[in-house]
Amino acid sequence: MNIVACVKRVPTTEAVAKPAADGKGLDASEFQYMISFYDKIAVEQAVQTKEAAGSGEVTVLTLGPSSGTKEIRECLAKGGDKAVVLTDDDWQSRDARSTAKALVAQLSAMNADVVFMGRVATDRDNAAVGPMVATYLGWPCVTDVIGLEIADGKGSAKVETDAGIETVEFQLPAVITCQKGLNEPRTAGLKGIMAAKKKPLEELAPEAIENQSDVIEVALPPARKEGRIVGEGAAAVPALIDALQNEAQVL
Amino acid sequence: MSKVIVYCEHTGGNVRRASLEAIGAAASAGAEVVAVLWGEGASVAAASAAGAAKAICLTGDASFSPDAVAAAVTEVIQSEDAKGFLAAASYRGKDLCPRIAAHLDVSPFADCIEFMAAGESFQVKRPWLAGKALATLGTTGGVLCATTRLNVFEPVDGPGPSDCSEHAVSAPAKATVTSTEAKADAKLDVNEASVVVSGGRGLQEAANFKLVEDLAAAFGNAAVGASRAVVDLDWRPHGEQVGQTGKTVAPQLYVAVGISGAIQHLAGMRTSGVIVAINKDAEAPIFKVADYGIVGDAFEIVPALTEAVKAVKAQS
Numbered sequence: 365m366n367i368v369a370c371v372k373r374v375p376t377t378e379a380v381a382k383p384a385a386d387g388k389g390l391d392a393s394e395f396q397y398m399i400s401f402y403d404k405i406a407v408e409q410a411v412q413t414k415e416a417a418g419s420g421e422v423t424v425l426t427l428g429p430s431s432g433t434k435e436i437r438e439c440l441a442k443g444g445d446k447a448v449v450l451t452d453d454d455w456q457s458r459d460a461r462s463t464a465k466a467l468v469a470q471l472s473a474m475n476a477d478v479v480f481m482g483r484v485a486t487d488r489d490n491a492a493v494g495p496m497v498a499t500y501l502g503w504p505c506v507t508d509v510i511g512l513e514i515a516d517g518k519g520s521a522k523v524e525t526d527a528g529i530e531t532v533e534f535q536l537p538a539v540i541t542c543q544k545g546l547n548e549p550r551t552a553g554l555k556g557i558m559a560a561k562k563k564p565l566e567e568l569a570p571e572a573i574e575n576q577s578d579v580i581e582v583a584l585p586p587a588r589k590e591g592r593i594v595g596e597g598a599a600a601v602p603a604l605i606d607a608l609q610n611e612a613q614v615l
Numbered sequence: 616m617s618k619v620i621v622y623c624e625h626t627g628g629n630v631r632r633a634s635l636e637a638i639g640a641a642a643s644a645g646a647e648v649v650a651v652l653w654g655e656g657a658s659v660a661a662a663s664a665a666g667a668a669k670a671i672c673l674t675g676d677a678s679f680s681p682d683a684v685a686a687a688v689t690e691v692i693q694s695e696d697a698k699g700f701l702a703a704a705s706y707r708g709k710d711l712c713p714r715i716a717a718h719l720d721v722s723p724f725a726d727c728i729e730f731m732a733a734g735e736s737f738q739v740k741r742p743w744l745a746g747k748a749l750a751t752l753g754t755t756g757g758v759l760c761a762t763t764r765l766n767v768f769e770p771v772d773g774p775g776p777s778d779c780s781e782h783a784v785s786a787p788a789k790a791t792v793t794s795t796e797a798k799a800d801a802k803l804d805v806n807e808a809s810v811v812v813s814g815g816r817g818l819q820e821a822a823n824f825k826l827v828e829d830l831a832a833a834f835g836n837a838a839v840g841a842s843r844a845v846v847d848l849d850w851r852p853h854g855e856q857v858g859q860t861g862k863t864v865a866p867q868l869y870v871a872v873g874i875s876g877a878i879q880h881l882a883g884m885r886t887s888g889v890i891v892a893i894n895k896d897a898e899a900p901i902f903k904v905a906d907y908g909i910v911g912d913a914f915e916i917v918p919a920l921t922e923a924v925k926a927v928k929a930q931s
């Protein structure tokens with residue numbers, strides 16, 4: 365099977381937001397980076413799918429900076445066979461459409477059976493690229509998958525919606541976005557880390573596509589009003605009730 | 616006045632509150648709203664789409680296909696010449712919106728907390744980095760597609776559309792929902808409830824979540840939430856996790872019990888109306904965002920609070 369896992373390099377979840385000087389983006393000077401939490405689940409699912417099929421190849425595909433290969437090597441250490449990096453040092457300011465279209469251009473040439481992505485990238489939080497890529501390609505897509513079976517060119521996925529657990533059936537090729545619970549991503553062993561250094565990593569220039577989303581302003585959320593400790597222990601409960609009823613009026 | 620198509624989910628013959636809020640968002644920008652509904656009971660539920668000038672019911676296959684429905688909604692947006700598309704930022708809304716955006720070749724916006732008119736088009740405000748920053752965004756695309764965060768917009772207080780026309784879902788289904796295992800109980804979801812009571816590792820073991828459940832039950836309209844630490848320990852399901860890798864919630868009242876207030880947790884709840892923290896460590900970061908805090912042992916405080924809330928509810 366020809367399997368692709370799409371990943372994104374994002375600021376770590378500890379990152380502190382600071383608007384950039386022009387107020388149109390975030391100041392990235394102090395960011396540390398990681399592979400987006402859910403994308404690690406996508407890589408794991410790609411590797412498990414190959415293992416279950418008994419043969420095949422896992423390509424890790426990313427659109428990101430040329431300097432971001434450390435995180436991509438990590439994905440190779442966990443079982444990816446090769447990587448394709450669509451290099452764009454301005455990757456963080458791409459909108460969902462321009463990212464999706466660059467991935468679509470690449471995927472069209474890759475002949476994948478299944479493409480795994482995280483359910484959302486934890487920087488822009490749009491949860492859009494997976495279903496957009498599938499729509500542009502004319503493929504089925506299941507989002508936020510927590511259970512998956514793939515066999516004989518078909519798949520069956522479980523997702524948790526507001527109504528309950530849905531079973532969704534589809535044909536390959538397909539795009540699957542991965543939710544927590546689908547699997548437990550493995551940690552890379554020393555052997556994997558060594559092997560990853562020799563795995564092919566191809567850098568390509570993505571298609572230039574202008575952003576459509578127009579950033580008007582990026583600001584910090586308004587600071588919360590100063591709170592207070594109403595007291596200690598159970599003795600403070602009446603004071604809390606009073607505050608909730610009379611001051612905050614939420615009870 | 617520009618038109619906005621709002622995808623409305625419905626259950627039991629009524630449009631869901633989250634979708635009514637999405638209509639409210641469109642109305643707050645002065646738009647003319649057309650409600651689109653899919654599935655059995657759609658034509659009945661359409662009448663409850665308060666604030667929509669008209670409704671269009673999608674007809675066709677009895678089983679839901681996200682790709683076929685997205686294609687049909689796109690046709691409606693085009694035939695109505697709408698300049699906006701909104702859905703609630705629920706599972707369904709977040710799944711459909713980017714598909715529709717791709718059909719229209721526009722860039723979508725998820726989880727918006729403001730929706731404003733901008734000439735013929737619209738602008739949104741939405742969180743970046745799970746709410747650590749807020750971005751105001753417009754589009755150069757023809758249609759602004761977005762989902763609205765739950766519990767943020769007010770539904771319209773007014774009548775629904777008086778009739779419902781039909782539009783057939785005609786695209787072939789690529790993925791199809793073949794069965795739904797309904798939730799065992801009609802528990803409120805954390806991002807829908809007006810009160811959320813969350814527990815963390817300070818509760819020491821899974822069984823002690825009874826304290827949190829009892830407090831939530833005393834409030835009546837509350838959901839139970841959790842920190843990631845207790846979800847990772849398998850004390851609670853991931854659906855209850857609040858934070859950067861869980862759900863983002865904005866209830867009127869958020870009560871954090873035995874939660875330290877890590878930056879990833881705060882990202883998911885800091886826009887709540889009122890925040891109450893109960894923690895034995897007076898230095899816990901959760902107190903920095905709390906409106907009201909009680910320092911002390913949750914095992915002593917929470918039962919007393921539950922009784923006090925019950926007493927208040929009994930009076931009203």
Ligand SMILES: Cc1cc2nc3c(=O)[nH]c(=O)nc-3n(C[C@H](O)[C@H](O)[C@H](O)COP(=O)(O)OP(=O)(O)OC[C@H]3O[C@@H](n4cnc5c(N)ncnc54)[C@H](O)[C@@H]3O)c2cc1C
Binds near residue numbers: 815841880
């Ligand atoms: C990539 C990534 C993503 C993450 N995403 C999330 C997320 O989405 N949501 C999330 O919540 N976390 C997330 N985290 C984890 C986060 O960093 C914290 O580890 C987690 O929130 C801590 O959970 P906690 O507050 O329950 O536990 P702890 O930090 O252990 O805090 C327990 C608290 O309970 C208090 N306590 C103990 N006993 C009592 C008692 N008897 N009475 C009262 N108080 C008591 C303690 O004083 C302490 O403050 C993420 C981390 C990473 C690295």
